Amino acid sequence: MWAFIHKLGSPKWFYGISAKLQPWFWAAAALLLITGSLWGLAFAPADYQQGNSFRIIYVHVPAAFLAQSIFISMAVSGLVFMVWKIKVADMAAAVMAPLGAAMTFVALFSGAVWGVPTWGTWWMWDARLTSMLILLFLYLGVIALRGAFTSRDSASRAASVLAMVGVINIPIIKYSVDWWYTLHQPASFTLTSRPTMPTEMWLPLVIMVLGFYSFFIALTLMRTRSEILRREASKRWVQELVNGQMMKVPAEETR
Amino acid sequence: MQETGLQETGSHSSSHSSSSSSLYGADATADVLPVPLLEHKGGLMIAVKATLVRDLTLLLRRRGEVLNPLVFFALVITLFPIAISPDPELLATIAPGLLWVAALLAALLSLDSLFRSDYDDGSLEQLLLAPQPLAALSVAKVAVHWLLTGLPLALMAPLLGIMLALPVGSYAVLALSLALGTASLSLIGAIGAALTVGLARGGVLLSLLVLPLYIPVLIFGAGAVQAAILGDGVSAHLAILGALLAASLMSAPWAIAASLRISING
Amino acid sequence: MSLCLQARKLSCERDDRSLFKGLDLDIRSGEIVRIEGPNGSGKTSLLKILSGQLSDYEGELFWNGAAMKSVREHFLANLLYLGHAPGIKSGLSPLENLAWYQALSGESSEGKGGEEQRLEALEQVGLAGFEDIPAGQLSAGQQRRVALARLTLTPRALWVLDEPFTAIDRHGVAALERQLIEHAQAGGCVLVTTHHELAASTPIRRIALG
């Protein structure tokens, strides 16, 4: 167990294994996203109430899911980094944060755009949108805190603690925002909650969600590899790797 | 094994004394030290009390700093009727929210200095090296912050409520919800203050980190006052505020301690 | 052997810059150990690691033969650390400052006994007559002396002193040097960094960094 954890923690080992895993996730992401998009945009039936604007659900919901999942993965990585001092976990957490913020932005933007045909306004203090907005601020806080330290070791620890504090608070925030919303807007109609969704509507949604997750994993692997190279540039194995590559034709680094 | 920084290491003394006395007991008879090795005596309450007294004394000697958040609170509340409308009916509807938001910002204002001077003059290092759980000592510091910021704000709020034409009958709830809520705010905010204490310009960053985490307290605090105005039961709101306080009391001290350790290493 | 602090294979890396590597240290009763090295060689970091503030290290620390983590509280109860900053609150008087330090280790600072001890400690560092003046009005050297009063006020076996001679006049330096030697002779031990040249007669062990 211990040996495994520490092996997992070795940047060199991670660099090797991620190279093997990465293509599969990119392929899965491309396949799922293309299938899901075609299906959701062209083949899924229009909603009887919202018409074709309903198709925004296929980007809004996956982005919202992913935004929350990334924050949780960031906190878990932070915990792993703090408890076992596994640096790769912190590198992954560092590269996840901007993608998470981007996903939160996508969820917010698509929600706002969706609001125009549905509510007739760009912004409604809808429970989901409000929670997303708060999540965006949490992301910005983590990114800003990491950037504010001059010592990278301290930055990593501080960002880890903040991510963990944030993740404990997310359910509390979500619950209180939901509660606040129902208190102020009783019986109003939310974007995505509907009693029954026919299979040909939710199946593409599932495919899109899976596609977004694959994309997230693939991108995180790729950027973590870059981050490993950046932080371990002075380590022997990186220099050997670079030297080995220069011997060959200046072939491009595989992704 | 190294410390992880997240865990508060020093568990309490009594568990140690038995194991360590067997370690050193034999030596003590062999050569008696003029400088004896001390067993950790505990005395956590003494240390906590001394820290409370110290911080209270320090702040009370600089009364201006204690008054600033209160003046800020009153000023912000004065701005709203000027900016919106002096119409009492309109003000009454938005008063709970205004009072809560202004009090929250006022409490945030003094948060940056919570650990700052200790960090600058080196007493924070000494606090970390005290043979006492850091979490408990930091709670003492947070308690002083609440006593001199949150509590006065809560006591002052009814006065400003009158100025905003807050309906009668909600004043007690306003003060109570603020007193309960600002305690949670101080605890949560202290995490942010501990994380940013090592940074030269941590003030703005601190509000960015802390304000999103304040939202649940704000919702239930302002909700309590609103419920009191509408004549609904307020016990649910106050119970939730109490639950939030209990939750932050249990978890925030550890986060504060871990953050302080990180900042001191910066 | 009544007191020993050991480090095994101690390495410290800060932001990928290796400060020291594979350091083995044994600090025992009756020793004055001086950590030497140029600026930025990690003296302060080493002191912070050895005093249990910095967890950013690889290797192991032992306190009297037991792993540091398991006896941390006992270790801290016997440690007196003075850092770059004196740790003196400018808003409090020297007496009040010292009272907090006394209480921090769990000793009751109240009552006549505590007060007398504090007065005595202040007198020893030459601050008689300054007991009740806010520390902010004292000079940098006098504030240092308030911090140094802790050496007599709260007796601890292990002293970790980071540049203790800063801002102190010649007379004070000699007194402090004498105090360090007496402490070592009494079976305590002192770990110190300083740019100040200690008197040649001082029995010290040097550890060079960098």
Add this chain to the structure above:
Amino acid sequence: MAFASFSEFLAMGGHAPYVWSAWGVTALLLVATVWHARVEQRQLIKGLKRRARRANSLKGNTP
């Protein structure tokens, strides 16, 4: 197929601006993150190679 013709597909039953802008921004952001990650990786490797070449020429054994 939910649409009779391609132009109907583009029109999205009158909701074209909303559907296409939401999807467009999402696609744009996904593509941009991938592009950014690639650029980052390439520049990093270029920098590492430059560094290695400098180190090698210092040692006097240019590959």
